Amino acid sequence: MTSTPVMLSSRNWFPKASAGLVLGLTLSFALMGILGLLVHVDGQPRAVGSQFLMWLVVPVWTGILGTCFLFRSGWRAWAMLGGANAVLWAIYMGVRSMMS
Structure with missing residues (x-):
């Protein structure tokens, strides 16, 4: 059962x-x-760690935006990125509750 590869468009x-x-x-x-x-x-805005995280958002966002065109369809992009968002925000809430 070999499937034909789907060309990206x-x-x-x-x-x-x-x-x-x-x-x-x-x-x-x-x-x-x-x-x-x-x-x-x-959360100190002038701290080096805060500045690093603030400026790191842009390259990460650009990388995600660049790779979103590798999905087969727009629906799949929304579904996969939405699922990744749900998982990562749940991890964030879990880590935040454990550390407080």
Whole structure:
């Protein structure tokens, strides 16, 4: 049972891009929140750790936005990024509740 490979196309670019823009941003926020909790960064805006996490959001978001075009369809991009968001935000809430 070999399936034929599906060629990637730019046919569904708008749903893929909107998933990367919206869900990619929230996904990068969740990743930075988890990382900030694990390395004990406080909320001081002038602290080096806070600045590092703040500026790290943009490259992570750009990476997610760039890879969202590798999904087969826009629906799959929304589903996978939405699922990843749900998992990472649940991890964030769990880690946050354990550390407080």
